[in-house]
Amino acid sequence: MGGEPNSDMYMSNEETVSPRRHWNETVMLQSLKTPTRLAALLIGALVLFLAMALPSVAQSIDDAIAKLTTDGYSDTAAAINALATSGSPRALPIVQALNDGKLQFSASDKKVFIVTATGLVEAVTGAPVATPPADISDVRANNRIRGLVNAALGALSLANPDPQKRIASADAVFKSRDEGALAALDTAIANETNSTVAIAFKAAKAAIILFKADAPVNDRVAAAQAIQLRGTQDAVALLRSLPADTPKPVLEAANASAKAIEYNLALWSMAQNAWYGLSLGSVLLLAAIGLAITFGVMGIINMAHGEMVMIGAYVTFVVQEIIRTRFPGLFDWSLTIALPLAFMTSGLVGIAIERTIIRWLYGRPLDTLLATWGISLALQQTVRSIFGANNREVGSPSWMSGSFQVGQLSITWGRMWIIVFALIVFAGLIAILRRTPLGLQMRAVTQNRSMASAMGIPTAWIDALTFGLGCGIAGIAGVALSQIDNVSPNLGQGYIIDSFMVVVFGGVGNLWGTLVGAMTLGIVNKFLEPVAGAVLGKIFVLVAIILFIQKRPRGLFALKGRAVES
Amino acid sequence: MIISFLIKGLDRRTAICMLVLLLICAAVPLSNAYLPVGHPFRIPTDEMLQFGKYGSYALLAVSLDLVWGYCGILSLGHGAFFALGGYAMGMYLMRQIGARGVYANPILPDFMVFLNWKALPVTWYGFNWFGYAMVMVLLVPGLLAFVFGWFAFRSRVTGVYLSIITQAMTYALLLAFFRNDMGFGGNNGLTDFKDILGYNIQADSTRRGLFVATMLMLCLGLWVASGIVNSKLGKVLIAIRDAESRTRFIGYRVAEYKTVIFTISACMAGVAGALYVPQVLIINPSEFSPGNSIEAVIWVAVGGRGTLIGAIVGAVAVNWGKTWFTGQFPEFWLFALGALFVAGPLLLPKGIVGSISDMLAKKKSSQMYASLPATSEAVEDGASPTVE
Structure with a gap:
């Protein structure tokens, strides 16, 4: 009959992860995992798109494609930059394939192909290729190319049709603070209609400007304030990580901003505790x-x-x-x-x-x-x-x-x-x-x-x-x-003592007392938990109830009158 | 005064019971020590140990009967007092290990070394002296019971409410003792004992000594309890049990009587725990679990509440049954125990001893065409048994 205290029996594991971490992880996971899947999806979806695509767009990436077939690093670099700014819907899968090492070319046909799970497809049209050309080989990449590919991917995914993906890429920029993405961000902000995504974009842009040593001080101060919009723990970390030689006004603005965010976060964590308490x-x-x-x-x-x-x-x-x-x-x-x-x-x-x-x-x-x-x-x-x-x-x-x-x-x-x-x-x-x-x-x-x-x-x-x-x-x-x-x-067995506590605390014979009692105990428990730990918090609550019953032996909402005595 | 109090306690039933206990106390160790192995009357050491354990349970049951049977306080937290006494004893035994532990630290018990503690916590000071530990065995449960009772009885928490908060008390202690930072061994509790008062705790002779000590303490506990019950204090307690408000209106300070008896009972439970630990060689937080306390209540209920002797009979009978059942049909023990809980109040509301003495009384009265002989229990005086 050995009872074991089951301190977190009310909390499934998923909720013990702090909400912010949870949020960031999903976002990061998406940015890591989904582009490949997305690429595969887009290839299918965009075949249709491509049939109606403007010839001019197709032409603008044709040059880039041609450069990919020369097997020279500088040409490849130029091609990537061209693709990143082309605005073509085909650009993303191509760069993605290059990133994954699944881009192949044929110098004789002047064509580029993507290796997919189902076979080879033509990179520009997305049409399947039945017989691969004889001289097919991988588009090679070195470290410089890989860096460019990453930046291009960031810029390209800023224009992704899925808002979640756009936020993910904005977050990636927020973290990398790659100045090359500034131009892409500006166009993205101008085109953005979704307010949540726009905030993510603005925060990413602000992060870049804040750390840009040659930016005007006023701009950097404004950027420090703008980061407040993001309001997460990593924004605080970013604001606090400014180098010491940063101009004073910028530092002050960053500090004020960080404080504001932390205050805000404290409020949210109160709300979180209250929510757990209600739960x-x-x-x-x-x-x-x-x-x-x-x-x-x-x-x-x-x-x-x-x-x-x-x-x-x-x-x-x-x-x-x-x-x-x-x-x-x-x-x-x-x-x-x-x-x-x-x-x-x-x-x-x-x-x-x-x-x-x-x-x-x-x-x-x-x-x-x-x-x-x-x-x-x-x-x-x-x-x-x-x-x-x-x-x-x-x-x-x-x-x-x-x-x-x-x-x-x-x-x-x-x-x-x-x-x-x-x-x-x-x-x-x-x-x-x-x-x-x-x-x-x-x-x-x-x-x-x-x-x-x-x-x-x-x-x-x-x-x-x-x-x-x-x-x-x-x-x-x-x-x-x-x-x-x-x-x-x-x-x-785990619930029986708690249940009796709730009923006795709320007042026997009164359903409303049970409601108030349960919610009070839940919330008090959850607010004590971060301070005292789960087990100690529970002990405090038990002791408090024992003391409370001394004070009001009939509970919070006691019945009055003769019925009490019987 | 104390002598007259104790002499009063020796009514016929108690005297017979104590005589039987003393006989067992002498016979069992003697047979274990002097009869050859394999002799039909020899009681093997592990069996003796088993009955020594029942003896400490019986003392716990007597202490519980004192408050429940005679004062109507159903404590569902007496296991906590038992365990606290056990922990006090365990701490003494822990300190006796000395440098023979796994980590060979002369001062710190193994688990503290394991937790990387540098110094002995204040709570452990003095536990290397047997006398101090024995004082603590009485003091710690007594103090807890006094404080708890003082608050609870003064604000007139009675009946079921009291039962529930005593249960909450032992539950809170259970959670607390599971914590490593409490400094009482956390989950594993205290174990690996080596010596008690310089004797090897695993030796047969020490175990015989422990058996004798348990039986003597049980006798003493029964004697004291019987003395209390037969004294004026006992009469007031029974009055409180049967009509608390009336007793209060007559002018007795009910809360004080209750606090006193609750404290005495807790001390007895603490002693029981202290006798239990050196025989089972371990004490851990599960002793605090509410289930254990409720099980102790059923011993009293089965034996017959308000009879003292019934508590002993019940504790031994139920625990012997438990050992037998868990050996023969392990999966049916909980059914049997559950049935006991249900059948006890339904079929034998007065328990084994209560029913037998009822039967005897009836026989006598029908023989003599006279009413019952005056006994101390209101239950037998014809008043309705409003134990609550």
């Missing part, structure tokens, strides 16, 4: 909300609550297994299908437990505690016997994977949906309790059992249904938690 809070809410019914409303200490969550998670696993083997097309619907099934399964297990065991123990809360703990042990062992002790793989549907960017915040869809889902479950539960006859009867039974019974409400049956509802909600929570936690027989 953890929603997980706690999901785990605790069923308990708010069984413990909060009915007063049953259900130590097997965590196992109801676990059952929900295993239902998800089983549903996904069936879908994988029988109906692979439905995978994106797996969670939606699992939800009602998990609710039913956990709910029925709950009703069975209530009817066979708990109903004999009403009025003996501590005995209930022991009995339900025993049930939790038995349920864990049952699941272990059926599914094994190891973690089970539960996949994420496509709409839950990936992330999106809000300013400097990286928000994963999975987290986003879990927050939304937790709030929906909460609202649904409130609606059931407030607006349905079942909810009315539940409240009547918990407030005054004998009076409710006298009014003709079948109290025993309502007890069973209420308990089943609480357990069913726990099962639903299990579906959501299967997305972020390991699905193992011990899944529930």
